[in-house]
Amino acid sequence: MSERRFVCRCEDVTLAELDHCLARGLATVEEIKRYTGLGTGPCQGKECVALLCRILIDRGALDPATAQPFTARPPLEPVTFATLAAASLGPATTPAKEPG
Amino acid sequence: MSAELHAMGSATQPLPPEVDVAIVGAGIMGLALAYHLARLARDLKIAVIERGYLVSGASGRNGGGLRMQWGDAGNVRLMMESIDECKGLAQELGINLWFRQGGYLFLARSEAGEQRLVRNAELHAEVGAPTRLLAPAEAQAIVPQLDVSDVRLASFNPEDGVVFPWPFVWGYATQAVRHGARLRTHTAVTRVEPVGDRYRLQLSTGESLLAARVVNATGAWSHGLNAQLGIHLPNQPHRHEILSSEPLKPFLDPLVVDLGSGLYFSQSTRGELVTGITLPDADDGSDTSLSLHSSLRFLGHISRTLVQLMPIVASMKVLRQWVGPYDVSPDGDAIVGPSPGHPRFVQVCGFTGHGFMMAPAVGRLLARWLADGTQHPMLTRWDPGRFASGQAHRREDMIIG
Structure with a gap:
């Protein structure tokens, strides 16, 4: 059986990859998200960020009193372009046959 | 961890009290410059100071496009250089740039x-x-x-093509550090003041350092440092x-x-x-x-x-x-070179949303200019003094986004 242990299941980020990240001096949740891709898949971190924080606290890389998730990016859950196009959001969209 | 891990700066990287060149901002511009300068001028002491983490600014937020299709010959030529540079860059930087x-x-x-x-x-x-x-x-x-x-x-x-912007930044950071530049992250420059013919930079950590030359590579955030020196630029x-x-x-x-x-x-x-x-x-x-x-x-x-x-x-x-943020210059051209009234305070700003794609070429040509004064037609054109002297012209209409 594989020894790999997954922290982020959407992006297949393993515990060994987190340790690699820490060894490179990247120790904050924002840096780790970007270096490993953790939390950038369909769940957008909802499954893995708490686990990441716990691992960082165990490694002494994060103070539990100041632990924060990375910046949440909308939408809250995946939404199709069709749904967003049908909602009346934003400025009037120029029709395709516009002049100029 | 293995020996080939080269740290790419950290919040605890020690900085020398005096440097030849202090680069403020570790986005793609600051880091491409640090990398080329550290290779060209091995005797220069170079520090790069970043307020946040790597890729926290515009270099980590852009779409990663690189194109030669511009409306002005200077930009077309520059981007031909930049794309050409990208072809061997993954090997050179030792990271997959996608x-x-x-x-x-x-x-x-x-x-x-x-x-x-x-x-x-x-x-x-x-x-x-x-x-x-x-x-x-x-x-x-x-x-x-x-x-x-x-x-x-x-x-x-x-x-023309696309890259994944993040590894670009890490690649330049890793190699800049490997060639001797000191890269400090999570540290803001809170104050800049002239001291004789140098500048003193006060840092958010309470430290300070003296720099013979300073490069403002903070892009859309560049106004704050410039204003402290009475440098007024229109980006x-x-x-x-x-x-x-x-x-x-x-x-x-x-x-x-x-x-x-x-x-x-x-x-x-x-x-x-x-x-x-x-x-x-x-x-x-x-x-x-x-x-x-x-x-x-x-x-x-x-x-x-x-x-x-x-x-x-x-x-x-x-x-x-x-x-x-785009760092918008009113004529669409970047703002690069000695600042008006402060020849040793150098700008590399105003790229109007297209700095990422231009950085591979700009890092190289600006490093050459800093190392030995070698000029480049785009540096002449990007002179920050052009606004005060009425020399600014809009040449480019292919600004997208």
Whole structure:
């Protein structure tokens, strides 16, 4: 059986990859998200960020009193372009046959 | 961990009290410059100081496009250099940059747009960029899912492409450090003041350092440091939104730009559709405030425009949206070189949303100038003094997003 242990299941980020990240001096949740891709898949971190924080606290890389998730990016859950196009959001969209 | 791990700076990296060059801002510009300068001038002491983490600014927030298709010969030549540089850069920097040359496909749906593409193609032929004009059906042969029913003309350059911006930044950071530059992250420069013929930089940690020359590579955030020295330059931040979708198998080769709406979209090597659009400013003035909030109005506007042009994406899902600032220069040209009244305080700002793609070339040519004074036609053109002397001219009309 594989020894790999997954922290982020959407992006297949393993515990060994987190340790690699820490060894490179990247120790904050924002840096780790970007270096490993953790939390950038369909769940957008909802499954893995708490686990990441716990691992960082165990490694002494994060103070539990100041632990924060990375910046949440909308939408809250995946939404199709069709749904967003049908909602009346934003400025009037120029029709395709516009002049100029 | 293994010996080939070269740290790329940290919040605890010690800095010497005196340096030859202090680069403020560890975005792609500051780091490409640090890398080339550290290689060219091995005896120079170089420090790079970053307020946040690597890729926290515009270098981590852009769409990763690189194109030769500009409206001005100087920009076309510069981007030919930059794209050429990218071809060997993954090996040179020792990191996968996810550089993929799928071309840029520009679509014109108006007579004015058509004329721009015709004029550009003539210019590109003169300069030697392999751009060709395409009939709508030929554009559709490249991207079969496009609705080209009202496209009048398209242009395509197969050498244009996309990268994943983050590893670019880490690659330059790693190699800059490996060549001796000191890279300190999570540390702000809170104050800059002239001391004799040097500058003293006060840091948020309470430290200070003296620098013979300072480079302001803070882009959209550059106004604050400049103002402390009485340097008044006209570049301004401007908020731009972007989003990415769920990942799909590769289906889209080029980055597509619709000239009329300012919509652009490409498929990253990760499989996500990455897309942005020109969005009219909100009426609350927030677009020039460096506020990085995402908006619903962007989602609605871009989704309508995208679904119209590329109906098949209607059922794709948006995963996340974010914001990054353009650092807009009033004439569309970058602001690079000695500051008015402060020849040893050097700007590398004002790239108007296109700094990332230009950085591979700019890092090299600016390093040469700092190392031994070698000039370059673009450096002459980008002189920060041009605004005060009335020499600013708008040459470029292919600014997208």
